[in-house]
Amino acid sequence: MDEINCPLCGKPNPVENKYCEYCLGYLENEESSIKDPEFSDSDENQDGLGGHSSEVEKPEWLSSQEGSISSESEPAQDDLGLALPAADTSDWMPGSSKEEPSMQDEDPAVSPFVGGGEGTESGEIPSWLNDALVEESSSEGDDIEDTPEIPREQDQPDEQEKIQKTPGSLESAGPLAGLTGLLSAEPGVARIRKPGAYSTKVRISENQQEHVELLQGLLEDEGQPKPLPRKSPISQQHILRWGIAIVLLLAIFWSILLPNEQSAFPVYDEGSAELNRLVNQLPEEAKILVGFDYEPGLVDELDSAAAPVFNHLMNQGAVFTLISTSPNGPVLAERFFQAGKLEYEYISGLEYINLGYIPGGAAGLISFIENPSGTTPYSIDGVAVWETETGEPIPPVIGIELISDYEMIVLLVDDPDLARIWIEQLSPIITNPQTLTSLVLITSAQLEPVVRPYYESLPQPVNGLVVGLRGGASYSRLIGGDQLPGKFWDAFGMGTFVAALLILVGGLGYYVVPELSRTVRGEEKVD
Amino acid sequence: MGADWYYSIGSSSEVIRCAVRNPLYPAIAIGVGIVVLLGYFLQIELLVNVRIIFLEWATILIGVALLIGVINLFIVHLNKAISDHPSRYNSIALLVGLILTLLVVGWFKPTHAVSVWIFKYIQIPIESSLVALLSIVLIYSGVRLLRRKPNLLTIIFLATAVVILLVSGPLFGIEIPGLAALRIWIGKVPAVAGARGILLGISLGIIAAGLRILMGADRPYGEN
Numbered sequence: 001m002d003e004i005n006c007p008l009c010g011k012p013n014p015v016e017n018k019y020c021e022y023c024l025g026y027l028e029n030e031e032s033s034i035k036d037p038e039f040s041d042s043d044e045n046q047d048g049l050g051g052h053s054s055e056v057e058k059p060e061w062l063s064s065q066e067g068s069i070s071s072e073s074e075p076a077q078d079d080l081g082l083a084l085p086a087a088d089t090s091d092w093m094p095g096s097s098k099e100e101p102s103m104q105d106e107d108p109a110v111s112p113f114v115g116g117g118e119g120t121e122s123g124e125i126p127s128w129l130n131d132a133l134v135e136e137s138s139s140e141g142d143d144i145e146d147t148p149e150i151p152r153e154q155d156q157p158d159e160q161e162k163i164q165k166t167p168g169s170l171e172s173a174g175p176l177a178g179l180t181g182l183l184s185a186e187p188g189v190a191r192i193r194k195p196g197a198y199s200t201k202v203r204i205s206e207n208q209q210e211h212v213e214l215l216q217g218l219l220e221d222e223g224q225p226k227p228l229p230r231k232s233p234i235s236q237q238h239i240l241r242w243g244i245a246i247v248l249l250l251a252i253f254w255s256i257l258l259p260n261e262q263s264a265f266p267v268y269d270e271g272s273a274e275l276n277r278l279v280n281q282l283p284e285e286a287k288i289l290v291g292f293d294y295e296p297g298l299v300d301e302l303d304s305a306a307a308p309v310f311n312h313l314m315n316q317g318a319v320f321t322l323i324s325t326s327p328n329g330p331v332l333a334e335r336f337f338q339a340g341k342l343e344y345e346y347i348s349g350l351e352y353i354n355l356g357y358i359p360g361g362a363a364g365l366i367s368f369i370e371n372p373s374g375t376t377p378y379s380i381d382g383v384a385v386w387e388t389e390t391g392e393p394i395p396p397v398i399g400i401e402l403i404s405d406y407e408m409i410v411l412l413v414d415d416p417d418l419a420r421i422w423i424e425q426l427s428p429i430i431t432n433p434q435t436l437t438s439l440v441l442i443t444s445a446q447l448e449p450v451v452r453p454y455y456e457s458l459p460q461p462v463n464g465l466v467v468g469l470r471g472g473a474s475y476s477r478l479i480g481g482d483q484l485p486g487k488f489w490d491a492f493g494m495g496t497f498v499a500a501l502l503i504l505v506g507g508l509g510y511y512v513v514p515e516l517s518r519t520v521r522g523e524e525k526v527d
Numbered sequence: 528m529g530a531d532w533y534y535s536i537g538s539s540s541e542v543i544r545c546a547v548r549n550p551l552y553p554a555i556a557i558g559v560g561i562v563v564l565l566g567y568f569l570q571i572e573l574l575v576n577v578r579i580i581f582l583e584w585a586t587i588l589i590g591v592a593l594l595i596g597v598i599n600l601f602i603v604h605l606n607k608a609i610s611d612h613p614s615r616y617n618s619i620a621l622l623v624g625l626i627l628t629l630l631v632v633g634w635f636k637p638t639h640a641v642s643v644w645i646f647k648y649i650q651i652p653i654e655s656s657l658v659a660l661l662s663i664v665l666i667y668s669g670v671r672l673l674r675r676k677p678n679l680l681t682i683i684f685l686a687t688a689v690v691i692l693l694v695s696g697p698l699f700g701i702e703i704p705g706l707a708a709l710r711i712w713i714g715k716v717p718a719v720a721g722a723r724g725i726l727l728g729i730s731l732g733i734i735a736a737g738l739r740i741l742m743g744a745d746r747p748y749g750e751n
């Protein structure tokens with residue numbers, strides 16, 4: 001005996017049954033639906049739940065519905081009243097016929113089972129089951145129709161349909177493999193689909209594509225470094241700088257290589273004259289404290305200014321104690337006495353002593369001024385200065401206990417701060433009427449405005465002043481003889497003259513030439 | 528020791544942490560400052576002696592700081608020299624110079640002719656060359672000063688520079704009437720007036736800074 005499985009509950013039923021004996025579900029007989037000419041698409045399969053023959057007696061309500069449906073099945077009209085061909089709707093609507101409208105157009109509350117078809121033979125269907133069946137059938141239909149057209153494997157739908165259509169068949173795959181009578185899953189969930197193949201290209205028009213390419217080109221150009229306009233390796237400024245240097249060097253070399261009669265030294269300089277007077281008044285073997293506080297870059301200017309003064313002091317038989325508050329000072333001092341620039345050769349330890357470097361700036365200097373022996377007990381060579389093995393100090397510091405025991409303090413300085421510290425810390429001693437110590441400064445020319453106020457004030461914290469090469473030359477003139485400033489005086493004069501000339505001519509040229517050209521342009525415009 | 532002290536105020540459930548600066552540093556600085564300052568005004572032997580001791584300590588400490596600076600310089604450039612830094616050759620040159628000078632001066636003593644030779648023929652020419660370059664740059668700047676809209680001050684500045692330069696040298700034995708007098712006047716009146724103003728400003732600044740340190744308002748000794 002042939003049996004057919006119920007698609008709802010999966011239980012076997014005799015093949016002649018239209019409805020399931022257990023769940024009253026419609027038993028879909030594929031063979032009969034395909035082979036039996038009585039079951040046409042238009043009649044039986046429209047609702048998906050089975051067909052009902054035209055021979056079955058229809059209830060009144062159904063007849064009235066059919067009447068209305070037949071009138072509705074006439075060619076549809078659009079909003080403007082134009083007739084639309086019936087084929088248009090039947091093509092895309094699955095299961096629809098040309099003769100009869102689809103069940104989807106009908107009222108879903110109206111059940112096709114009620115009062116009609118084979119259902120009446122098996123018994124009356126309860127209303128709850130009727131509702132459930134209608135909902136299920138409609139939802140299945142919706143799911144299928146709503147599914148977008150996505151490319152899928154050809155085998156997959158057939159298999160799915162087979163599983164759906166034969167719910168009682170043996171499960172062949174998955175965790176439930178080998179079981180029969182399983183309910184099929186929801187079609188939308190159970191179907192295994194390949195992801196849709198979407199194009200990565202943006203669908204844009206040709207005009208938009210042109211704009212995109214234009215924008216892309218602009219952005220790419222911005223990202224690429226553009227080479228700067230090449231500057232000429234020799235600019236106008238380079239030429240001017242080189243020109244100044246060459247003119248200056250030629251002028252100086254000319255005065256050195258072609259010596260003429262030496263120009264006269266300055267006649268009189270107040271500061272130098274005052275220093276000369278002080279040196280002349282010094283006693284024999286006067287103790288002189290010398291501070292070397294300048295940088296090596298200005299060594300020639302300071303040497304030239306200081307050499308005549310030291311020659312004069314040496315001539316007077318003075319002895320020196322050298323000290324510095326800058327690390328370069330001790331070596332500068334040693335070099336000054338060893339360089340052969342002086343008329344006399346002094347011996348270290350006998351006629352001069354180098355006490356080295358006092359760290360601490362102003363604090364160190366105050367400490368030295370107040371307590372020279374305690375601050376610098378040893379010389380730069382490591383010799384005990386203030387108390388030798390014999391118990392006596394070395395000759396240059398014999399009789400020195402305080403800073404005021406020195407007859408003169410000579411300061412060679414090029415830094416305004418250092419000059420100020422020295423002057424201010426020594427000022428109480430120098431300006432004290434009871435002390436005979438004098439402070440004289442030998443400075444670079446750039447420092448003159450800073451130290452001159454001290455020299456000009458009363459009482460004088462600075463008693464003598466030699467400024468730069470000019471001051472040294474002036475002092476040389478006072479003491480006579482062939483002094484160091486004479487070697488540089490002419491070249492120095494030529495250099496300063498050419499520098500002044502360059503500034504004057506170049507400055508005027510830069511000012512006058514543009515003004516003239518501007519005036520000429522203005523006149524041309526007027527014409 | 529340098530950290531701030533924290534005092535808790537309030538009950539345990541609501542504690543306000545109040546940072547109180549370490550009072551030790553200001554106390555030392557203010558105390559030493561007052562002692563040194565009073566040592567200038569009051570000629571009390573004890574005060575003067577204490578002041579001298581403080582100053583000697585300061586001298587020694589700054590000397591040690593200089594030594595530490597040299598060691599730090601050595602270490603920094605040593606690290607640079609052994610790294611792949613592009614300027615490591617400069618550091619190597621510095622280290623070689625430093626070590627060689629230390630060896631020579633340490634062996635021969637600073638006043639020896641060899642030590643003086645290094646100073647005389649390496650350091651002095653380099654620094655003198657830089658000063659010579661500075662003179663060219665200054666002349667160049669002076670030449671270009673009138674290029675852009677010269678005003679009265681620019682012209683005065685340039686005229687002063689030209690006058691001082693011309694009179695500083697012998698000027699081929701030529702004496703321009705009034706020029707030497709003008710140079711002396713510039714040196715004695717405007718230059719001295721300006722310098723005095725600057726010196727007064729510096730003095731007032733130093734007094735103010737000293738008072739602030741003595742009052743504890745400024746703490747330039749490392750405390751934040």
